[in-house]
Amino acid sequence: MANFLLQLPNAPRSFALSASSNGSPPGVPAQSGGPVILELPLEQIRRPLMRTRANDPHKVKELMDSISEIGLQVPIDVLEVDGVYYGFSGCHRYEAHQRLGLPTIRCKVRRGTKETLRHHLR
Template sequence: MAASNFLLQLPLRSFTVINVASASSSNGSPPVIGGSSGGVGPMIVELPLEKIRRPLMRTRSNDQNKVKELMDSIRQIGLQVPIDVIEVDGTYYGFSGCHRYEAHQKLGLPTIRCKIRKGTKETLRHHLR
């Protein structure tokens, strides 16, 4: 049987990397490397936890074993996958990454790495349904 070679082509996405937290804050994450300064596409940002609104926190509960495992992992190697955040009119809303967010809270870390996408009020209403 002959082996076949396949080339998977994925579209390149542009990321902007910034740190909006104070320079002395650290959440144990590895340094952010790469990105573009063009402002196109989502931005990877170290955002203070208190700047992120979590409108669904009261209606959902997290698996505490998963939170503990994430806490151990974040202590050892830092946060590897940023949480997704929507920015609407300068306010940040988080609807995913609940376990990672809680792990950061319990560790007492002031910031969390976020992938921020700009959204509209209609986008926000859609997520609140």
């Protein structure tokens, strides 16, 4: 979600404009089941492929520097199944947040079924 303050030179007042990537009002999940952007605690995100993949330490360090300076620019993708969050992408960004000691990370959350989850685990 982004918030902007728009001030027009000849307008007598200013107003705030909020936007969400899914077209829903800020803080309201999409009715169509589309993705929503949420800030989730790292400890709530399960990483089922963590043991099978290795991160590039140089890339993690670069991301740590960038996140410290300007914040996370691209949310990680997370699948929510029955209230449990599963992360399959954004491994370097996730590790950078862990190493920085940040408690949460911005996520693009999509809802899925157990069948969708099984498909991701293949």
